[in-house]
Amino acid sequence: MSDQAPYQRIKESLLQRVKSGDWRPGDTIPGELQLADDFSCARATVHRALRELADEGIFERRRKAGTRVAVPTGRSVALDIPLVDQEIRATGAEYGYRLLARALEQLPPVAAESLDRAPGEQALHLTCLHYADRRPFQVEDRWIDPGTVPEALDAPFDEEGPNAWLLRNVPWTDAEHAIFASAADKDVAAALSIPSSSPVLAVERRTWNQKGPVTFVRFFYPGESYRLRTSFAAR
Amino acid sequence: MSDQAPYQRIKESLLQRVKSGDWRPGDTIPGELQLADDFSCARATVHRALRELADEGIFERRRKAGTRVAVPTGRSVALDIPLVDQEIRATGAEYGYRLLARALEQLPPVAAESLDRAPGEQALHLTCLHYADRRPFQVEDRWIDPGTVPEALDAPFDEEGPNAWLLRNVPWTDAEHAIFASAADKDVAAALSIPSSSPVLAVERRTWNQKGPVTFVRFFYPGESYRLRTSFAAR
């Protein structure tokens, strides 16, 4: 269990030199040939360690100039946006689901734009509530494009959430996310059992597959009580 | 400009097969030797393409079992949390900075815990406002640990924001982020020129270096008007 690949040991060793302050931001570190000699391995092995650390933002590499320690900025953070049911069960809580509304409706402007359609066109609108230990955890406000996903018109969504159904039936290939804060409107507040216009955290997702826009969804969480976190410090 | 490395072309080619629906989630794709033959290259070249796509969550690989197309879940999203001034200037707006408060104060419970200190101990507390085109864009509420960063006690922070100062003087090596929504308290609301208890998006960051906790900071953005976005769809 203490056994790992050489390139892994080299990565850790190099990272340690950075974390310990031995190498500071801006410093140029030895070249690949030098390091290969130090670690008694092939240049390709050192190269892989350096490349991966550069991908993680630890180093900056330039031909001829060499490899330098990057200045840490608060950049790219890997955020996990897990499936609700898994997220809830992971905390040990009991997961519950309820369909609040399901109807063919005219697309409001935002949803229309996201699905690349004209406002007023019809789409399947779903409102769902996800519970953790019987307490409201998340409200899901979803639009499904009936052009791309005609099968959805026949799905009841009363037992299984649309997320799980879509993953099984209409896998997406592209997605975009946005995160923002807003004031809970009447419906969201009622569903979450919080005062109207309380702050809520909104996670918005648009997905596509090869046929076109699949779905536009907003997840609302009660403010303060829910946090998106970075699983672990990358560096 | 249409020239790229073989492993890149192979990555795109494989990705295309997934995006087009040629290979669907759960499908097992050909083995490395087969693909190496198809693409007329060494197995290592194909291996790199497959490994990177697996790292990106497109494939799942298991010895003996082979490589399969992964079921897309809404998982790990790479979020950019850029430096405020760069973020503002990137939009073409003029960046402005103002120090609102600077004092040695007793740590409130949350900040104390983040800095791994007892509540009531003293730390440097800064409140700053960042403007885009002379309009309030972000409020920064920061605590700096005077044990780890004694130099900060001598820094004025009246011209330069603490973020830039810290990056230059006390690079961190580890960081944790959390994102949540909250109601603007009196001070934040006043600074951002929004009604009290309006929703704000909060980004919280704790950083460490080899000496210990460096800083605990919360950035507040007006709700609705600010969004954290994924730069591009990974898949």
Added chain:
DNA sequence: CAGTGGTCTAGACCACACT
């Protein structure tokens, strides 16, 4: 046990960017 992915090596050539 056999097949698949995981890794390493030694050598080679190339592309870029400093000097």
Added chain:
DNA sequence: GTGTGGTCTAGACCACTGA
């Protein structure tokens, strides 16, 4: 020009795991 990183190859051995 020249040194650095970027990539490819051919071959090898290993480790895991499904049949």
